[in-house]
Amino acid sequence: MKLFILSIVLIAGGVFAQEPLQPNILGELNLSSRVEEVKEYHGEVRDLKILAPTLAPEEIDRAVLNKLMQEIADNPKITEERLGVSSEQIDDIFITISNAKSFINNNEMANVRAMCNAWNSSNFRDDKRTQEAIDAYKTRDQFTKNFIAKYYRLVLFDIESLLHPSEQEKFNAYMNDRRRRMATSGTRSWGSVVENIKSGRDAVNFHCRVNRDK
Template sequence: MIYRLIHSLFLSGLLLSSLAFSQEPIGDNTIDLNSTKKTIKNQTGRELKVLAPTLSAEEIDPAVLNRLLQTIAHNPESLKTRFALDDNKLQDIFITLSNARTFINTNEMANVRVMCQAWNHSTASGEDRINEALNAYEKRNGFTKRFIANFYATVLSDIQYGLSEQSLLSFNTYMNDRRRRMANAGAVTTGIATQNVRSGAEAVTFHCGPAR
């Protein structure tokens, strides 16, 4: 009981610390399940670009857990059977993942601001200036990914703690299987391509202004 209380307080503190990454202001702890499920089912993603052959290590668990959220919204019965869960426990997982998804986003605009600050303050020119801006973007983007990964690690721990021994075994098997699949799948992202100067230069000049 004491561990559970400490763990819950830690998760609450991490949620509050994530306000800089928040998509919406925090309200009360209740959510409209029907509305949330309908929103998730009907969502259409933004136009995406494939930038890398695999996801980074920091991106895998958040991607797996967000896919799990989608599966709960679309096909809850299959997960109830697979994890040996009742309706209440599956709903608890859905609420936990929905709240995590609400509080956290990629904070791409902050990454772009850092990139443009480096671009505007650089004394270099040509490719050197572009590389400085892209390196600043990549550094800030790495910080964002690590923050999100740490946040979702806490969310995952919270979910696992509430499962029975049988359900935990099935859940961990599911997570490991989905991690392998995600690691081998193409990485789809809305971020800026920083792998080479040519592709990165277009993004830098688009967001930050023309080269001098």
């Protein structure tokens, strides 16, 4: 019995003896003050690395129609049924989109030329110089995208002119559905990555050779 009581005393004593060694973790972290430090932090914010630009709104109709052309090439019968058109009409739609695709190009060289001209003639340095070059690229690129959007509106008009009113309704429903899907698909756009200073700097270093170290 004495041995049993002694064992209890020793165990209890060991537990109480260890209590001062337990760190007060929450107290030492002082979470509330740490939250305030984070809120007040004004250090350097790193640019995200953009791997590839995604489709702009002006590019969606073009992408949808090119996808439709691919669907026709892969399985014309199913596409006929989906759109509710005849085989002759599906052939005409394919030819219309194919002609548009062969006519339109992205004119990336003009975008790059505008970027490098701005870079080479800039009076700024460092990030301001890079931003000026990026802005020149984006301005020229937007000009191309606006032209593509207007051109593909005409392509859509040509396709709709091939269809009866009931077929137009089905075609428009198809286009609207595919537009929604394409807008949220994360599909890669064409062109250089110039979404921020970091990506723009990479594009300038790759394309622009003159006065790079200015």
